[in-house]
Amino acid sequence: MQIAMDKHYGHIIERIIRRNGYSISELARLTNVNRRSIYNWFNQKSLKPEIIFRIGCALKHDFSEEFPELFTEDEFQKVIVPPKNHSEDTEDNPEGSSSYWKDKYIKILEEYNRLLVNQVKHDPKK
Structure with missing residues (x-):
């Protein structure tokens, strides 16, 4: 030893x-x-x-x-190891998890980018 x-x-x-x-x-x-x-x-x-x-x-x-x-x-x-009650709270309330908010943020960004592309395509100045 x-x-x-x-x-x-x-x-x-x-x-x-x-x-x-x-x-x-x-x-x-x-x-x-x-x-x-x-x-x-x-x-x-x-x-x-x-x-x-x-x-x-x-x-x-x-x-x-x-x-x-x-x-x-x-x-x-x-x-x-997270306490049991913490992981149960995350399962019952997915809005409490960071991955929920990250996914939500990415969806909003993708929608924003789609709207920008559509605006550029339909811009009468071009």
């Missing part, structure tokens, strides 16, 4: 991020830091648990498996 002090936290986190195909830019945006900070984290042998937790929450990854000395599975499950 590997002793916690022998772990290179930054390398472990980088391996998880790259293995799962996460974008460094997206991670930087989600954690509200710049890309350079992310790369600096990768080079640090030891990271504060708060930073690891923040990354785990942003990526919806449970780091309790990689760092059992820092976290319990329950700590990440509260953040990663």
Whole structure:
């Protein structure tokens, strides 16, 4: 068994991020830091648990498996798995979901573009 002090936290986190195909830019945006900070984290042998937790929450990854000395599975499950009542609310009220509003917005844009094209076709000045 590997002793916690022998772990290179930054390398472990980088391996998880790259293995799962996460974008460094997206991670930087989600954690509200710049890309350079992310790369600096990768080079640090030891990271504060708060930073690891923040990354785990942003990526919806449970780091309790990689760092059992820092976290319990329950700590990440509260953040990663939405509470049951929240998902039930979204099913009962689709207007509460972001995909509902995104789809609605795209439909409105498409209709607007169609109207613009028709207006240009029927413009008497041309």
